[in-house]
Amino acid sequence: MAAVMTQNADTNYLTVKDLRTNTTIRVPIDLKTNTIPGTAFAQLKIKPTVPPADDPNDKVPIRLYDPGFKNTTVCRSKVSCVDGENGKLFYRGYDVEELVEKSNYLEVAFLLVYGELPTADEYQHWADAVMTHTYVHSELEKQMMTFRYDAHPHGMLISTIASLSTFHPEANPALRGLDLYMLPKVAAGQKKTEQEEEKAKDVRAARNRAVFRMFGKVPTIAANVYRHRLGRPYNHPMPNSTNYTENILYMMDKLNEPNYKPDPRLVKILDTMFILLAEHGSNCSTVMMRHLMSSGVDPYTALSGAAGALFGERKATEVIDMLKQIGKVEKIQLFLTKVKRKDSSVGVSPTQRADRPLRLMGFGHRVYRHGDPRVRIAKKMAFQLFDLMGKDHIANLAIALEEAAGADEWFIKRGLHANVDFWTAIVFHTLRFPTDMFPVLMTVPRVAGFVANCWESLDDPEYKIFRPRQIYIGEVIRHYRPTLTRRMTNSMPSLEAQYRGSDPVAAKRRGTADPNTLAEIDDLITRTQDSLEELNQKLVEIETAGPQSPSTDETGLGSRVSTWVSSRFFSNPSGVGLTLQLTERLRQTQAELTNLLSMQRELIMAERQEEEQDHTHLAPVPERRASAKSPKLRSGNSTPRPIATSTPEPSS
Known part of the structure; x- marks a missing residue:
């Protein structure tokens, strides 16, 4: 295949020629975005290989293969520009470094969502609307209290955000109509009708309600999951506060101080970090938000899925x-x-x-x-x-x-x-947050970018549901066989492999390292060894005497197994081979149980060594290991961050 780019006043396109068939196609180039349409290559046809074609004349389109979307664009966006070559990041055309110096997070969030910096009146209305929606339903709080004491904070955040859709069914397109958040499409140069104007007004109102709720409730949920891990009651939002990050620190840190107010220096630092984390182009989580919204799902469920992508990064x-x-x-x-x-x-x-x-x-x-x-x-x-x-x-x-x-x-x-x-x-570490709170603290500010990309994708004239193609490389054609004719396979991982692939910390929480459990495993291994020895002895007798009917079995072995097993393994000439296979599997199981016991003992010894090292290491932030009684997180009667009972003067 050969490609030649042609450019003149009238035409901008690639000429692509398939040298096998001498087929030539033209692929238009969009010079504004430096892109070509991937669907253009569907004009080139090729004989299918998996599965093979029934007709030799059958052809399928050529697909573009780009793992990880390294050189594929899925949208046009005005939200942010990531200039990798020059090391710059722009929000709606504003340099992020200038926004950090002159703005605050809530104002930057307005810019990302609505496209322009707010006027004084717009900002006041925006701040009031967001802060008004910081309260969550009391039933939602009760639902959060049902999580285990050691539940991961980000898992709690994701689940609770998804639950918002059940508390606001009127915001669900599946219940109210798929065009709930879709502005009416009007052709260029054509004026909107009165009905279309009314529809657009309703769409903007529905979007604004969703925006205010997401911006207002997500930080409250984040503060609640933090308090939950500490075993402390949830705080209500800060009274009369219009500062977004101040309210978050207040809900996280307030104990019983009547005039508690977060240190404004810490508020400013966290606010700056929120601006830096608010948006970053088509990263994994943002694309997930666009992907889910393309299906017509409600924005709370889509936001939950996007937040889930941040859970996986763990950077x-x-x-x-x-x-x-x-x-x-x-x-x-x-x-x-x-x-x-x-x-x-x-x-x-x-x-x-x-x-x-x-x-x-x-x-x-x-x-x-x-x-x-x-x-x-x-x-x-x-x-x-x-x-x-x-x-x-x-x-x-x-x-x-x-x-x-x-x-x-x-x-x-x-x-x-x-x-x-x-x-x-x-x-985040110096602010005394445990590491399991890091993805939560990255999700809260990223709501701005998620929402901005969400509405932009719905307004895209080329809006379509995301449906990437896949390349099938599996088995070609297979026919179903009854269960009894299938051969035994080793597709199931061994017990040792399953154990090594699990989380040792989670294993400790499940109690597998408990001494009583180890004693049970010892007893199980002993009983397995006894059964194996008895079975080996019987098998030797069977192999010596040759196959026999279960009815004439004087060993008593047939009475302890089912009729099917007895007839399958001991009543036919081929049963001897299967018997040996069963014996080998039993030996393997016994070895795996022995290895499991050894690893459990090593786990206990390692845990004891870690506890001893904890007393010698200089670490202001205690290690976050779960306990059978309570989580070993920061506790006590004071917040780990500086407290200011009244607003101090900003440091010079």
């Missing part, structure tokens, strides 16, 4: 895990050497697979070639926090690690600079 969380894994400043060079050698170490961190090479988490970026523009601001916020709250062991490690990697030619050549996830993790 900032893994930064802290990596720093804890390094442990000491003296071990940084050793760690970097292992990264360069692509070493893989078993059990180095809870989130690292045993077969995956060590990675320098929080470094490098898929889009930015010369550094993430948000890093400078996030790093500045981190050092301001160090001045306010001090540096702990993790902060010192982070500073030393960035310096060491920044001076290493190997990382410089590959453009592996610290990205925003690295310093975001340090900011």
Whole structure:
């Protein structure tokens, strides 16, 4: 296949020729967006291979294959511009660095959603509307209280956001009509009719209600999941507050102080971080929001799904895990050497697979070639926090690690600079948030970008449901066989493989490391060994005597098994082979149980060693291990963040 680009005053297109069939097509080029339509290649036909064609003349269209959407666009957007070559990020044309300096999160959110910075009156109405919707239904609070004490905060957030659709059924297009949020389509140059104007007015009203609810209720839900993990009652929103981030810190930290007010310096730092995290183009979570909305689902369910994509990234969380894994400043060079050698170490961190090479988490970026523009601001916020709250062991490690990697030619050549996830993790950590709250704190500000992209996708003239193609590479044609004629396969993973693939922390929570459980496993293995020895003895007798009918079985073995098993394994000449196969599987099971017991014992020893190390390490933030009684999180009668009973003067 050959392609030639032609460009003149009248035509801009690629000429693509299939050299096998001499078929030539023209693919138009959109010079405004530097894109070509992928559907144009469907003009080229090819003989299908999987499944094979019944007719030799059958043809199927050629598809574009682009794993991970590395060079595929799915939408046109005016919301944000990620300039990877020049290291810039723009929200609606405004440089994010200028917005951080001169604006606040709530104003930036208005800009992203509605396209322009608000006037004074618009901002006042916007702030009042959002803060009015910060209260959640009392039944929703009761629902949140039913989560386990050690439920992951982000899992609680996702579930509760999805539940909002049940509390507001009038906001569900499935119940009110699929065009609930769709503006009427009017041809260019044509005026809207009175009916269309009325419909557009209703759509804008429905959108605004959804926007106010999402912006207002998500931070309240986030504060509630944080309090839930601490075992504290939920707080109501801050009275008479118009500051978005101040209200969040108030709901998280207020205990019983009558005049409690969050420190404005911390409010400003968190507000700045929210601006940096508000939007970032077509990332995984934002595309998920567009994808779900294309199906006509309600915005709360779509928002829940988009938030779920942030759960899977775990980027900032893994930064802290990596720093804890390094442990000491003296071990940084050793760690970097292992990264360069692509070493893989078993059990180095809870989130690292045993077969995956060590990675320098929080470094490098898929889009930015010369550094993430948000890093400078996030790093500045981190050092301001160090001045306010001090540096702990993790902060010192982070500073030393960035310096060491920044001076290493190997990382410089590959453009592996610290990205925003690295310093975001340090900011959240220094604010004394546990790592399981990091995805929650990233979801709250990203609501702005989600909502902006959501409405933009619905207004797109080329709006269609997302339906990417797939390439089938499985079995061609198979015919069903009855169960009794199927062969035994080893497709099920062994017990040991299942155990190694599970989360050891979750295993501890389930009680598998309990001494009583270990005693039960010991007893089970003993009984399995006795049964195996007895079965082996009977099998020897059967193999010596030859196949026999269950009715003439004097060993008593047939009376302890079903008729089907007895006839299957002991009553036909081929049963001897199957018997040996069964014996081998039993031996394998016994070995797996033995290995499981050994790993459980190692788990207990490792837990005891970790507890002993916890008393010697300098770590202001306690380790987040679940206990049978209560979560080992921050507790006590005071907030871990500075408290200001009255508003202090801003620091110079």
